[in-house]
Amino acid sequence: MPPHAHAPVRPAALVLDALDTLFPLGPLEWRFREAGIPRVLMTRWCDHLLRDAFALSLLGGERTFEDVARGSLRDITGHQIAPAAEDVIIDGLGRLDPRPEAATALSAAHERGVRTAVLGHGDDGRLRPLLERSGLALEPLAGVGGTSAWKPAREPYLAAARELEVPPERLGLVTAHGWDAAGGRRAGLVTGWTAHLEGRFPSVFPRPDVEGRDLLQTVERLLDLPEPA
Template sequence: MPPHARGPVRPAALVLDALDTLFPLGPLEWRFREAGIPRVLMTRWCDHLLRDAFALSLLGGERTFEDVARGSLRDITGNQIAPGAEDAIIDGLARLEPRREAASALEAAHARGVRAAVLGHGDGEHVRLLLERSGLPLEPLAGGGGPAAWKPAREPYLAAARELGVPPERLGLVTAHGWDAAGGRRAGLVTGWSAHLEGRFPSVFPSPDVEGRDLAQTVERLLDLPEPA
């Protein structure tokens, strides 16, 4: 029977995506300006980073998240970025602040006895640093067991379910990225998409199990799903 053939059920644990879901990337803009890089190239950098991450999810390339982030910076600047400026932008990735409703969303999950963790890209080291500085009560996960595993391949989602000790159909994914929700759905997870980044769910992917205007509403709607029979 395919996943959720009888309808999704309330997850026993949650994994939340990190960048632009929990932690907005907007504050990095001033670091780009300080480096003399036009603001428009920040969006190009994000797209380039995701492009290469998606390729690595197919190729199984042994690269860390930092490798890909630095490589993308060099590519979009024609290898003209100064080493100090590159370091400043990468350092900024570990100093991002969480969205203002993140704490209340997590409190709601914990009040219902639902464990919550973060599933980022690649090796997950940048997520560990973000969580240490943010103080959010979340666990970093390895992202599939090593730098060769990248979302939206199935293995990172399935590895998260194994690490949290729940079957995939009882693991809820909270993300602001349509492609991430599609990857989680293909792996059999219960998917929750927050509209705060994209505004409208991408039409090329199957709809997520729940949608919300922000993290708090998305988590609330996952928690309001029916208990398994």
């Protein structure tokens, strides 16, 4: 059962997930090669990172995103990665480019008077310079990093709603991760899932409020939801 007691309505604000939703991780592959790490290990690194992030969310661990990212790199390489090679990969996280339709999707929201912000994973100190470099018109959510919980726990989504001064049921989440959409749904947000990463929505989670083939279509479908009565 969804947390909404009524049909979802058009959001008054949007939060967009960062990594692999707005910013594809694929370009990091060449950094893995440069660091002497087989590029096939990049997927393992991402999975390992998420595993530890989810565990920290349950445990309330006080670690930064960079801590977890570096720890995952060391684990998948048997702690054989050189510090300089580790730095090459972590530095790449701050130099990712946004998806080609990202700016158009954000413009569509702004034209409808809908604020847009980015909701990262944990206390991601690299998110602000990444946004500045991209030129995307997104607000980083400064207050969200104060919670010890990580997505998909309820607290980060609810903290985002508080910071944007909208009730959870008027906050839209745009994400390429099924687990993230499920977390937002449980927190009472209006959820939009873009298929560009996973292709099919994971069958173990309740379906999001809207689905789209990419960021633009997902945002447009959220904006096309009915106005609140």
